[in-house]
Amino acid sequence: MKSTHSDPEPFQYDAEVEPGEKRHLRYEVGETYLGDSVEIPITIINGKFDGKTAFFSAGIHGDELNGVKVVQEIADRYSPQNLHGTLVCLHVCNIPAYEAQQRYTPIYDQDMNRAFPGNARSNTTERMAHQIYRRFIAQCDLGIDFHTSTRNRTTIYHARADLTNPGVKRLARAFATNVVLYGEGDNGALRSVATADGIPTITVEMGRAHRFQPVLIEKALEGVESVLAEYEFLPEEPVRWPGWYKTTAADSTKRWLRADTGGLVEMKWGPYPLVHEDEAICTITNHFKTEEHVITAPFDGLIVGALENPVAAPGHPLCHIVRLDRETLTEIEREIRQGEFDGYRAHGDVWADE
Numbered sequence: 001m002k003s004t005h006s007d008p009e010p011f012q013y014d015a016e017v018e019p020g021e022k023r024h025l026r027y028e029v030g031e032t033y034l035g036d037s038v039e040i041p042i043t044i045i046n047g048k049f050d051g052k053t054a055f056f057s058a059g060i061h062g063d064e065l066n067g068v069k070v071v072q073e074i075a076d077r078y079s080p081q082n083l084h085g086t087l088v089c090l091h092v093c094n095i096p097a098y099e100a101q102q103r104y105t106p107i108y109d110q111d112m113n114r115a116f117p118g119n120a121r122s123n124t125t126e127r128m129a130h131q132i133y134r135r136f137i138a139q140c141d142l143g144i145d146f147h148t149s150t151r152n153r154t155t156i157y158h159a160r161a162d163l164t165n166p167g168v169k170r171l172a173r174a175f176a177t178n179v180v181l182y183g184e185g186d187n188g189a190l191r192s193v194a195t196a197d198g199i200p201t202i203t204v205e206m207g208r209a210h211r212f213q214p215v216l217i218e219k220a221l222e223g224v225e226s227v228l229a230e231y232e233f234l235p236e237e238p239v240r241w242p243g244w245y246k247t248t249a250a251d252s253t254k255r256w257l258r259a260d261t262g263g264l265v266e267m268k269w270g271p272y273p274l275v276h277e278d279e280a281i282c283t284i285t286n287h288f289k290t291e292e293h294v295i296t297a298p299f300d301g302l303i304v305g306a307l308e309n310p311v312a313a314p315g316h317p318l319c320h321i322v323r324l325d326r327e328t329l330t331e332i333e334r335e336i337r338q339g340e341f342d343g344y345r346a347h348g349d350v351w352a353d354e
């Protein structure tokens with residue numbers, strides 16, 4: 001129920017969470033082969049005061065763990081006593097994939113992030129998606145879905161958002177990542193479906209699968225805090241705006257560089273994710289080291305994603321690069337001089353070349 005009243009109301013799923021209450025619960029979304037229930041962990045924090053309802057979701061892909069930690073922290077740190085509105089924390093959405101520590105639902109390789117809003121009569125993943133969407137997401141006013149890169153790749157910390165939608169734009173600005181890649185998103189992705197349903201939603205991409213990366217987790221929690229301020233869940237808190245801000249969509253400004261030859265890949269860029277036109281990004285050598293291909297930057301750009309597995313065949317993606325205009329380039333260079341990017345390195349392995 002979208003909040004239109006001045007008095008806070010219970011959050012309803014099959015039961016109720018009263019205003020002023022925080023409840024950790026497990027919600028059944030399916031059954032195992034043994035007939036045991038598959039339950040997702042959810043925390044509902046229903047504020048003492050009226051306000052909006054926001055969801056925070058993680059583990060739609062089972063091996064993407066940074067977001068799981070972010071959601072755990074959100075669930076722990078906010079109290080209903082001073083909260084205006086309701087926070088719905090979906091700790092892990094795809095339990096079978098999470099238990100197997102893999103991206104997709106096991107055996108059938110179903111992608112939950114193509115399965116929304118789900119279907120009660122379809123396959124396992126669509127049924128789980130249906131329960132999650134109908135009981136929890138559909139009741140929200142906005143949301144953030146946390147992801148990481150898929151295995152063997154990494155990604156710069158950024159948001160994905162449909163910036164043509166004013167509600168989504170407001171949310172993306174308040175979350176305050178420096179880079180936003182924009183577009184509608186894929187069919188069946190939680191953010192596309194929820195946004196089309198009138199629930200502005202962004203995806204946050206943060207680093208690597210299979211690990212916790214504290215610097216990124218902390219940044220995401222600051223972003224959440226800023227969103228809670230912007231939407232007056234915490235009216236006393238300040239909204240945080242990014243120091244610089246780069247959005248990109250068209251293929252002319254964003255490109256995956258791919259290998260044209262097979263061989264061993266060595267990344268040459270770094271330590272910062274900034275490359276200038278014609279600088280070497282990586283080399284590919286044959287196993288005898290008698291041939292070397294140098295892959296150079298097609299333009300001044302920011303590396304937002306990169307291969308980690310150091311072997312490549314023709315067609316393999318090597319890195320994802322976003323073209324920078326002069327103004328953004330100058331700002332990033334200034335931030336690098338000021339040490340803004342050093343924290344990534346100090347805490348290790350956010351970028352692909354380590």
Ligand SMILES: [Zn+2]
Pocket residue numbers: 060061064113146147148
């Ligand atoms: Zn993902």
